[in-house]
Amino acid sequence: MPKIHFHETINHGTVDLPYTIYHTKLPDFFESYPLHWHDEIEIIYQNEGSTDLTINNISYVSNKGDIFLVLPQTPHRIRRNKNNSSDLFNLIFAPNKICNSNTNKKLYQKYIEPFYNGSKEYPIHLKPFTKLNAELTPIIKDLISIRYDGYQSNELIYISNLYKIIHLINLHAKDIKTKTANTDKSFGFIKDAIYKIQIMYSQKITLENTAKQLKVSKSHFMKTFKKVTGKSFIAYLIDYRLEIAAKQLSEGKFKIFEISGSTGFNNESYFIRAFTKKYKVTPKQYMLMNKKKG
Numbered sequence: 001m002p003k004i005h006f007h008e009t010i011n012h013g014t015v016d017l018p019y020t021i022y023h024t025k026l027p028d029f030f031e032s033y034p035l036h037w038h039d040e041i042e043i044i045y046q047n048e049g050s051t052d053l054t055i056n057n058i059s060y061v062s063n064k065g066d067i068f069l070v071l072p073q074t075p076h077r078i079r080r081n082k083n084n085s086s087d088l089f090n091l092i093f094a095p096n097k098i099c100n101s102n103t104n105k106k107l108y109q110k111y112i113e114p115f116y117n118g119s120k121e122y123p124i125h126l127k128p129f130t131k132l133n134a135e136l137t138p139i140i141k142d143l144i145s146i147r148y149d150g151y152q153s154n155e156l157i158y159i160s161n162l163y164k165i166i167h168l169i170n171l172h173a174k175d176i177k178t179k180t181a182n183t184d185k186s187f188g189f190i191k192d193a194i195y196k197i198q199i200m201y202s203q204k205i206t207l208e209n210t211a212k213q214l215k216v217s218k219s220h221f222m223k224t225f226k227k228v229t230g231k232s233f234i235a236y237l238i239d240y241r242l243e244i245a246a247k248q249l250s251e252g253k254f255k256i257f258e259i260s261g262s263t264g265f266n267n268e269s270y271f272i273r274a275f276t277k278k279y280k281v282t283p284k285q286y287m288l289m290n291k292k293k294g
Contacts, residue, residue: 017155017158017159018040018093018094018097018098019091019092019093019094019098019158019162020091020092020093021089021090021091021092021143021144021147022089022090022092023087023088023089023147024078024086024087024088024089024090025085025086025087025088026049026051026078026079026080026085026086027080027085028085031079031080032077032078032079032080033077033078033079034077034240034243035054035075035076035077035194035228035229035230036075036076036077037073037074037075037076037191038072038073038092039072039073039094040072040092040093040094040095041069041070041071041072041092041093041094041095041115042069042070042076042090042091042092043067043068043069043070043090043091043092043136043140043165044062044067044068044070044078044088044089044090044091045066045067045088045089045090045091045137045140045144046062046063046064046065046066046067046086046087046088047064047087047088047089048064048085048086048087049064049081049084049085049086049087049088050062050063050064050081050084050086051078051079051080051081051086051088052078052079052080052081053068053076053077053078053079054075054076054077054079054230055068055070055074055075055076055124056074056075056076056124057075057227057228058124059230060124060125061081062081062086062088064128065127065128065133065137066125066126066127066128066133067125067126067132067133067136067137067140068124068125068126069122069123069124069126069169070124071115071122072115072116073116075228077230089140089144091140091143093162095111095112095115095162095166096108096112096115096116098112098159098162098163098166099111099112099163099166100112101113111166111167111170112166114170114173118176119175119176120170120173120174120175120176121173121174121175121176122169122172122173123169123172123173131172132168132169132172135168136165136168139161139164139165139168142157142161143158143161146158189214189216189221189224190224190225190228190229192214193210193214193221193225193233194229194236196210196213197236197237197240198240201237201240201241201244201263201264202262202263202264203264204264205237205264207221207222207233207234210233221233237264238274239278241263241264241265242263242274242275242278242279244263245259245260245263245265245271245275245283246275246279246286248262248263249283249286249287249290250286250287250290252287252290252291256268256272256283256284256287259283260272260283271283
């Protein structure tokens with residue numbers, strides 16, 4: 001069965017060049033990208049249109065020219081802003097692989113380690129009229145312009161630009177006296193709850209049992225889960241099951257009643273109603289639409 005991984009563990013780029021850039025268009029590629037986190041820094045550049053972003057429980061609207069900084073292990077999600085289209089670039093790189101403590105301990109401790117240990121406060125939303133945005137934009141556009149060129153022949157250009165980005169971000173960072181994690185402490189058990197949904201979506205999952213297994217009260221779990229994800233636990237579970245069902249329908253390998261059962265919906269009629277509400281077409285229509293595309 002296909003899975004949607006919330007903690008991305010894939011390697012972005014190569015061992016020698018731990019960097020990649022994605023060109024994302026909403027809704028051309030997808031309507032939204034669910035809550036997730038990874039071990040790299042992500043820089044989001046809004047090229048055209050607008051996007052709804054949630055970064056570490058805070059909601060933002062990204063407009064043309066905006067830049068967002070997402071630190072390692074920070075939960076974030078990307079959604080289409082109302083009915084607006086969105087064109088953005090996602091630059092993802094691992095600063096601790098570009099410069100690590102073995103190659104240059106002094107530089108690593110000064111410029112890289114704070115990204116991971118919470119000893120500095122970094123700006124998140126960089127609007128076009130801010131100084132850091134003005135400094136980063138030409139570097140980002142340079143990386144965008146050469147994104148189709150081979151890494152093998154341009155690795156020094158990529159690495160030098162990434163060093164510039166790291167340098168500029170650190171210039172605008174503020175030291176904080178008390179070290180804090182990049183995410184709220186409560187996010188720890190929410191990660192576990194999301195992981196449970198991911199691996200057990202086909203089985204019976206209840207709010208009460210999940211809270212009990214995580215050793216938190218039901219009320220605290222409900223409140224924190226909605227704060228972090230923007231949805232109730234049950235709504236999130238149903239939405240995840242529907243996304244898995246949509247993938248299976250698009251593949252056309254199983255019958256609708258089989259997909260309904262394998263994604264945790266014991267009632268096929270309820271599955272059809274829920275799917276139609278989310279995707280505005282019935283499961284059968286969705287399957288036929290994707291069959292024509294193929």
